[in-house]
Amino acid sequence: MANVVEIRNVTKSFGSVRAVEDVSLQVEEGEFMTLLGPSGCGKTTTLRMIGGFEFPDRGRVFLGGQDVTDLPPYKRPVNMMFQDFALFPHMTVAQNIGYGLRIGGVSKRETAQLVDEALRTIELSHKAASRPAELSIGQKQRVALARALVRR
Numbered sequence: 001m002a003n004v005v006e007i008r009n010v011t012k013s014f015g016s017v018r019a020v021e022d023v024s025l026q027v028e029e030g031e032f033m034t035l036l037g038p039s040g041c042g043k044t045t046t047l048r049m050i051g052g053f054e055f056p057d058r059g060r061v062f063l064g065g066q067d068v069t070d071l072p073p074y075k076r077p078v079n080m081m082f083q084d085f086a087l088f089p090h091m092t093v094a095q096n097i098g099y100g101l102r103i104g105g106v107s108k109r110e111t112a113q114l115v116d117e118a119l120r121t122i123e124l125s126h127k128a129a130s131r132p133a134e135l136s137i138g139q140k141q142r143v144a145l146a147r148a149l150v151r152r
Contacts, residue, residue, distance in 0.1 A: 002065055004029050005050060005078075010059030012045050019045040022059075051080045074103045079151050085144040087132040094119065094128040097147045104151065118146040 005027040012020045020042040027033045035043040048054040049061055052073035061069045068076050079100065087096050098115040106114070119125040122142040132140055 002029055003027065003062065004031075004064060005033075006062040007046070007050065007056075008060045008062070010046070010049055010056040010061065012042075012049060012054060012056050020049070020056075024059075047080065051078055052076045053080070074100060079148040081144050081148040085132075085140045087140060087143060087147075089132055092129050092131060093124060093135070093143050096132065096143055097150055100147060100151050114150050118150045122146045 003026045006025070008024050010020055010023050011018070023042070023046060025033070035046060037043055045054060049056050050063070052061075052068065052071060052075075056069065059069075060067055063077055088099065091099065094115050097118050098111045101111040101114060102108075115128075116125070119128055122145065124139060124142060124146075127135065127139065132143070135143065
């Protein structure tokens with residue numbers, strides 16, 4: 001089986017603090033993987049490097065066999081859902097869900113279709129024009145999940 005995710009000898013420091021040191025891992029197609037450890041051990045930093053939100057100081061990141069180490073998040077075939085949901089407060093629910101599609105070059109028509117389908121799936125079609133501040137925590141969580149899954 002092919003590796004869907006692979007990181008090789010990645011290291012990341014923030015100033016004098018070494019957040020991740022010489023970490024390697026492989027996740028094959030169909031596998032589930034969990035990163036476990038105490039607060040501050042580098043789990044989130046490792047995931048952020050896979051997603052392209054942080055770049056390793058050393059080492060390489062591969063997704064689907066392709067070296068994506070130097071690619072920005074929107075050019076990587078992966079999505080992340082953050083604990084704080086990371087919704088854009090100035091955008092509507094529909095715009096938040098479709099954001100990654102639009103910057104990824106998906107046409108307006110296809111984006112609209114995919115967003116409509118996602119809104120139906122998460123049962124928030126009636127909130128499409130709402131802003132995140134108008135949503136409950138559970139609704140924000142569903143919007144963040146839809147945004148992560150719509151790019152599959």
